[in-house]
Amino acid sequence: MSTMMGHLVTLWHQAVAIWLSGGWAMIALGINALVLFALGMHVRLRLSEKGFRSVPEKTWRHWINHAEERTGSVGQLLDFVTGAGSLTENAVFFDELRTTEIVPFERDLRVMKICVSSAPLLGLLGTVTGMLATFGALATGSGGDKTMGLIAEGISEALITTETGLIIALPGLFFQYHLTRQLERYKAFLAHLETTCAQTLYKKLQQQGQEQAA
Numbered sequence: 001m002s003t004m005m006g007h008l009v010t011l012w013h014q015a016v017a018i019w020l021s022g023g024w025a026m027i028a029l030g031i032n033a034l035v036l037f038a039l040g041m042h043v044r045l046r047l048s049e050k051g052f053r054s055v056p057e058k059t060w061r062h063w064i065n066h067a068e069e070r071t072g073s074v075g076q077l078l079d080f081v082t083g084a085g086s087l088t089e090n091a092v093f094f095d096e097l098r099t100t101e102i103v104p105f106e107r108d109l110r111v112m113k114i115c116v117s118s119a120p121l122l123g124l125l126g127t128v129t130g131m132l133a134t135f136g137a138l139a140t141g142s143g144g145d146k147t148m149g150l151i152a153e154g155i156s157e158a159l160i161t162t163e164t165g166l167i168i169a170l171p172g173l174f175f176q177y178h179l180t181r182q183l184e185r186y187k188a189f190l191a192h193l194e195t196t197c198a199q200t201l202y203k204k205l206q207q208q209g210q211e212q213a214a
Helices: 002-021 025-050 057-064 072-081 087-140 145-213
Strands: none
Touching: 025 072, 025 087, 025 145, 057 072, 057 145, 072 087, 072 145, 087 145
16 A cells, blocks of 8 residues: 555656646646536536436426426426427427526537647647747757756657647547537437427317317
8 A cells, every 4th residue: 555655656746747847838738627627527417417318208208297297307397398378488488498508508618629729729839938948048058968958848848738738638629529419419308308398289289279169
């Protein structure tokens, strides 16, 4: 156990040393990564709370006409959209539902997309500043060990920031794609729910019309 802790401490010190050698651009990359993955986890948790994949279609179809049996997030959705007196009102309810349910997810995913796109650019910015430091050391140095150390620091900064930008962008891209697919499934569920509610309401209105005519 103590050996493992020692290895972890050593790795931590090495990671901190690498991070510090990346220069000021690493701060921007760190903030970018924090926003990217924090938003991603937030979206992931909120989508999982919707519970639309855990409730069978047969169950929520039954809940449309049995409000007293509704439970969970899907039950709350049905409480919101059912009760319309016409097909037009039903469409209005679902438009309001999309505004409250889908728009926040799309906004967060747009921010994630910006973070994914900007990570390599921030890494490239660090590369430029690192190379500028290297050329500055070459221009002002006398060729001794101090000059070589400054050159090494500049090259290290250039390479570390480029690598960090790519390390952030690649998993962020796949994470964003996964969340976009999950959101598309949720949109498809809402569209299917709207169609089913509209069909149920249409049959109900037809039946009421026939009863009144009789």
